[in-house]
Amino acid sequence: MRDEARFHPPEPRSYGAVNWLGTWTLFMKEVRRFLKVYFQTIVAPVVTTLLFLAVFALAVGPVAAEVKGVPFIQFLAPGLIMMAMVQNAFANTSSSIIIAKVQGNIVDMLMPPLTGAEQAVAVALGGVARGVTVGCVVTAAMTVFVPVSIHSLGLVIYHGVMGSLMLSLLGMIGGIWADKFDHMAAVTNFIVTPLSFLSGTFYSIDRLPEGFHAFALANPFFYMIDGFRAGFIGQSDGSVAGGVAGIALANLVLALVTWRMLATGYKLKG
Numbered sequence: 621m622r623d624e625a626r627f628h629p630p631e632p633r634s635y636g637a638v639n640w641l642g643t644w645t646l647f648m649k650e651v652r653r654f655l656k657v658y659f660q661t662i663v664a665p666v667v668t669t670l671l672f673l674a675v676f677a678l679a680v681g682p683v684a685a686e687v688k689g690v691p692f693i694q695f696l697a698p699g700l701i702m703m704a705m706v707q708n709a710f711a712n713t714s715s716s717i718i719i720a721k722v723q724g725n726i727v728d729m730l731m732p733p734l735t736g737a738e739q740a741v742a743v744a745l746g747g748v749a750r751g752v753t754v755g756c757v758v759t760a761a762m763t764v765f766v767p768v769s770i771h772s773l774g775l776v777i778y779h780g781v782m783g784s785l786m787l788s789l790l791g792m793i794g795g796i797w798a799d800k801f802d803h804m805a806a807v808t809n810f811i812v813t814p815l816s817f818l819s820g821t822f823y824s825i826d827r828l829p830e831g832f833h834a835f836a837l838a839n840p841f842f843y844m845i846d847g848f849r850a851g852f853i854g855q856s857d858g859s860v861a862g863g864v865a866g867i868a869l870a871n872l873v874l875a876l877v878t879w880r881m882l883a884t885g886y887k888l889k890g
Contacts, residue, residue: 643738646729650746654712661708665754666761669704673697673765676822687824688855697766698849699821702783704758706844709751710787710794710812713743717795718804726888736883740792740875747788748781755780768852775851775860782867783844787812789874796881796888815841825857840870 654661677693687695720726729739762768770776794807819841825833836842843863850856856863882888 639734639738642732642734643742646732646734646739646742647745647749650712650716650743651749653716653746654750661712661750662754662757665704665708666758669700669758670761670765672700673762677765688853688857690853690855693766694768695824695849695853696822697762697768698852699845701755701758701762702780702845702848703816703821705751705755705780706783706787706841707812707816708754709747709784710791710808712750712791713747713788714791714795714798714804714807716743716746717792718798718801721795721798721888722800730885730888736879736881739882740789740878743792744785744788744875744878747791748784751784751788752780755784770852771854772851775847777851778864779844779848779851779867782871783848786840786844786867786871786874789871789878792878793874793881796878796886799887815839819845820857821845840866843867 673693673696676696680692685692717726720729729743734742759768790812794804798804798807818836819839820836825836825842828836837858843858843866846856846858847860847863847867850860880886
């Protein structure tokens with residue numbers, strides 16, 4: 621009887637409605653993954669963004685016209701910060717998933733007792749963490765060269781976090797869909813980069829011809845950059861309230877798509 625009790629199998633562990641420990645562990649794994657190579661994931665985007673700033677500052681010269689009542693370089697700075705944030709949020713989640721699939725260790729994420737929703741939350745927030753980290757460091761570095769003031773901290777935080785979340789979720793969808801690095805490069809080159817550059821990052825969309833102006837207003841990237849910029853300079857090209865609601869709706873749709881792909885094992889479970 622004593623021997624039977626000694627070798628009695630342990631009771632299955634109960635995690636409750638949400639596996640908080642597993643979700644936190646996966647999130648920290650994503651955070652530590654980009655912090656371990658911080659020179660590539662944080663320092664490099666800062667240098668790239670400052671190079672963009674330097675090129676435009678030299679191109680327009682010291683007598684550049686004002687945009688929305690502020691010097692062009694101050695108008696440009698928030699757009700560059702936001703672009704760096706969302707591109708790195710996208711890169712974090714997309715690279716995490718596609719590398720795991722190609723190397724065959726995606727099973728390390730699928731085997732733990734995590735639901736599709738918990739996996740989506742953990743990985744997506746890891747991308748948000750990288751985007752926000754890059755944004756903070758870029759902003760700090762940019763204040764050395766550009767006078768940066770904040771008009772509405774709430775708008776800055778909302779659009780910074782929600783914009784990073786949007787691209788983080790999009791990166792997860794792209795990483796799950798892609799079968800190889802060429803597919804992921806296609807998503808980056810033909811979707812993310814064009815939408816980023818045509819979103820009013822470098823200019824006011826009021827200067828665009830009517831057809832291109834309508835295209836810009838249909839671009840979800842425009843609203844996160846426009847709202848983020850409004851948080852700094854107090855001026856916007858579009859409706860800030862509409863942008864806030866639109867970004868929330870876009871994130872909800874992307875979150876549902878991501879959850880469904882993870883819950884069904886789409887292109888993850890052979």
